[in-house]
Amino acid sequence: MTNHFESRSVGIIFAAVLALSVVGCSKQVDATGAAAPGTTVGTEIDDTVVTASVKSALLADPDVKSLDFKVETRKGEVQLSGFVENQAQIERATSIVHGVSGVKSIDNKLSLKVADTTVGNKVDDGIVTGRVKAALLADASIKSLDIGVVTRKGEVQLSGFVDNQEQIERAVQVARATEDVHSVSNEMTIKK
Helix, strand or coil: CCCHHHHHHHHHHHHHHHHHHHHHHCCCECCCCCECCCCCHHHHHHHHHHHHHHHHHHHHCCCCCHHHEEEEEECCEEEEEEEECCHHHHHHHHHHHHCCCCCCEEEEEEEECCCCCCHHHHHHHHHHHHHHHHHHHHCCCCCHHHEEEEEECCEEEEEEEECCHHHHHHHHHHHHCCCCCCEEEEEEEECC
């Protein structure tokens, strides 16, 4: 029969080994064979908390339509992308994000909407977004889970943090080849 101290010690050791193996296994290699810039489990968790805090702050502000934003965080750098109504919303969103704890810098990739959308446009854009995401997932050379996709009237905006320039170029190429995509805006950034 094991005592409480012994089982607790085994649990702590198991958790430490598991955490170390996750960190060790998360090292990625890019197309050139060089190690991709990595993050630790702690940094990944911190980035997730920052992203959630930013989204929450944007949702809480009545002057910003936060549902049009895509928020990505890497090592404290927050990337905002999507489409907004006017420059004032861009400035307000940037101001809100600067006030969130854990934000080290902001990469503003927000674009202005050029015209009003209809319900039909929103449905069509949702279909196009789904097609682009599926095409990105189907391409093994692209880490598509790192790429955000937003569509407005057939204009696809790709954002997020990727490993290298080749992934950016391939993602843009795949998106352009997708049915009903009129244009592609590249707002992706290479991981540092």
